[in-house]
Amino acid sequence: MTGQTWIISIISVVFIVFTASAATIHIPGDYPTFQAAVDAAQPGDTILVADGVYSGSGNFDISCYKDLTFKSENGPANCTIDPQQFGRAIDLYNSDAAVHLEGFTYRNCRYVSPMGRAVGGAIHGNNELTLDSCIFYNNTVEVGSGEDNAGGGAVYLANRVTNCVFYENTASADTYSYGGALASVTHIENCTFLNNNAEVD
Numbered sequence: 001m002t003g004q005t006w007i008i009s010i011i012s013v014v015f016i017v018f019t020a021s022a023a024t025i026h027i028p029g030d031y032p033t034f035q036a037a038v039d040a041a042q043p044g045d046t047i048l049v050a051d052g053v054y055s056g057s058g059n060f061d062i063s064c065y066k067d068l069t070f071k072s073e074n075g076p077a078n079c080t081i082d083p084q085q086f087g088r089a090i091d092l093y094n095s096d097a098a099v100h101l102e103g104f105t106y107r108n109c110r111y112v113s114p115m116g117r118a119v120g121g122a123i124h125g126n127n128e129l130t131l132d133s134c135i136f137y138n139n140t141v142e143v144g145s146g147e148d149n150a151g152g153g154a155v156y157l158a159n160r161v162t163n164c165v166f167y168e169n170t171a172s173a174d175t176y177s178y179g180g181a182l183a184s185v186t187h188i189e190n191c192t193f194l195n196n197n198a199e200v201d
Contacts, residue, residue, distance in 0.1 A: 021044065023046075028050060033056075041068055043066045043068070046070075048071055051074055054079075054082065059083075060083035066097050081105070083108060083110070085109075087111065089106050089122050091120075092129060095126055096127075099129050100130045101123075104135075107135075107139065113148075117148065118143045120141060121154055122154045126158075127159055127186075130160045135167075136154035138169065139154045140171075142172040144174075151184075152183035153169035154182055156184055158182070158184075161182065162190055162191070166194070167192075168196065172197075172198075177198040
């Protein structure tokens with residue numbers, strides 16, 4: 001075996017092993033909640049979510065420290081994450097995972113800090129987060145009182161946001177607020193913004 005053939009063979013084996021290791025995990029077919037699916041997943045996996053409205057424990061305030069793709073089966077009109085004002089959808093604070101979210105509606109997410117600073121009503125992201133074809137409706141980030149600021153009523157911190165709709169999201173604080181829909185996003189493309197507000201009480 002020549003040196004060149006040996007190198008090609010090694011590359012092929014590595015590619016096959018990598019490809020075989022990526023799996024698709026189904027919610028709720030394989031695991032009943034988002035957090036259960038995340039905990040079971042391996043980096044590089046795809047979490048495919050069936051139609052429905054997802055609320056309750058395990059379906060919001062999700063933490064993720066793995067490179068994962070989350071996709072709905074049939075788009076945002078058919079798949080909704082609704083924490084019912086009890087928390088965020090997903091929190092990537094202190095995570096450097098490359099997470100991709102595609103085809104979801106996020107509604108009624110809410111993050112509240114009693115004082116100081118609050119960001120990301122629906123999603124507190126990171127510099128690797130990408131969002132595609134999602135709808136964000138009626139999400140809120142707010143701070144209670146004092147010298148405070150709030151930003152990113154729906155999303156705070158992402159690398160890329162494409163083909164998304166943001167409407168009636170709010171950032172609210174006593175002193176300073178910014179980004180009624182989103183804040184600290186590097187690339188925004190083909191998105192729609194309607195009636196989002198940054199409010200000072």
